[in-house]
Amino acid sequence: MAFDYPDFVQRVLLHDEAMRRPLPTDPENPEIVIRTNETTAKAAARRVIEALKSRQRILLVELCRRAGLQDPELLADELFLLCEGARLTLQSLGPHGPADRLAEMYETLVAAHAPMPN
Numbered sequence: 213m214a215f216d217y218p219d220f221v222q223r224v225l226l227h228d229e230a231m232r233r234p235l236p237t238d239p240e241n242p243e244i245v246i247r248t249n250e251t252t253a254k255a256a257a258r259r260v261i262e263a264l265k266s267r268q269r270i271l272l273v274e275l276c277r278r279a280g281l282q283d284p285e286l287l288a289d290e291l292f293l294l295c296e297g298a299r300l301t302l303q304s305l306g307p308h309g310p311a312d313r314l315a316e317m318y319e320t321l322v323a324a325h326a327p328m329p330n
Contacts, residue, residue, distance in 0.1 A: 268292065281325040290321050 269292050276284035276291075298311035305311070 287325040
């Protein structure tokens with residue numbers, strides 16, 4: 213049997229369309245209950261993570277500002293993103309990957325934002 217490219221594309225499009233349709237609203241349907249519970253839990257977890265990350269960024273801005281560093285918001289964002297990247301590489305590459313040099317990278321960034329001499 214030969215591969216039917218147009219039929220395959222049509223099936224992919226139909227599947228995509230089906231996945232975008234809202235689920236039936238029958239509360240007795242176990243699939244709906246499971247998906248609703250997963251969605252609710254994920255949304256709650258996302259809100260906690262967003263609040264934590266937002267607070268971390270605000271604290272970084274405050275620290276940079278108190279230290280008198282130039283462009284404290286930019287520096288805070290740079291440090292924040294660098295730390296987030298380090299967390300990811302720790303998971304994928306372990307402690308001896310690029311995250312091993314995080315302190316050195318932080319020092320370089322902070323030095324680049326040093327206060328201007330009077």
